[in-house]
Amino acid sequence: MHHFEWQPREREGAEAQRLWAEHAKLQKDLADLGFPSVSSALCPCPYDYFGDYLRGSKGIMLDMYRRKGKLLEAMEHITPMLIEGAIADGRAGACNIVFMPMHWGLDGFMSLDQFKTFYWPFLRRILHAMIEAGVVPCVFWEGVCNTRLEIIADIPRGKAIYWFEGTDLFRAKQVLGDVVCLRGNVPASLLNLGTPADVTECCKRLIREVGKNGGFMLDGGGGDGVPDEARPENVRAMIRAVHEFGVY
Secondary structure, three states, X not given: OOOOOOOOOHHHHHHHHHHHHHHHHHHHHHHHOOOOOOOOEXXXXXXXXXXXXXXXXXXXXXXXXXXXXXXXXXXXXXXXXXXXXXXXXXXXXXXXXEEEEEOOOOOOOOOHHHHHHHHHHHHHHHHHHHHHOOOEXXXXXXXXXXXXXXXXXXXXXXXXXXXXXXXXXXXXXXXXXXXXXXXXXXXXXXXXXXXXXXXXXXXXXXXXXXXXXXXXXXXXXXXXXXXXXOOHHHHHHHHHHHHHHOOO
């Protein structure tokens, strides 16, 4: 039988602190150079908080079946803390936008009933609290959430940004177009491997259909927006498309 001894994590903690200090310095340097900030803080969903940082994907999926009560209790406990941190950091930064990456609540990771039980009630509470405090949530739905669109429409109108990666943005316009500002979703594969003509056509359709009557930000579909590997000519085509077709 192996014996595992707890090892202090001071070195890892110090390295994390150094990372965040460098990140803060970079943000200040960019601001001093005149680059606008796209967000001031980051806030996870309670389910993702435990799944990403503590339990892992297998652990938290088993928890939904084996420890439902404990999981719900833990998320109930952490939600006020996440709200407090998101509002404080959002208000303190260069802009009042809080980036919220959604990882585990999407199609394929949990059923719709599980989403209604373990995911959306806590996320909804955070969104409403942030909006009431004057902070703008920018919720990045990583992956596909086509079956959740009607549910996630239950927030105050005109107060949040929903950034979609693989979700059908044209259907999202129909369901959410008068509720949130939509953002996305030029595919990374297109920017990396497509032609400028392909990119232009994609952007043109997004701007004219999803951007109709406003409430749309053209962006890449991935979490980094435009990927580092994107062909420069495709990025230029994307920019030109905004100037050519994005005028109301």
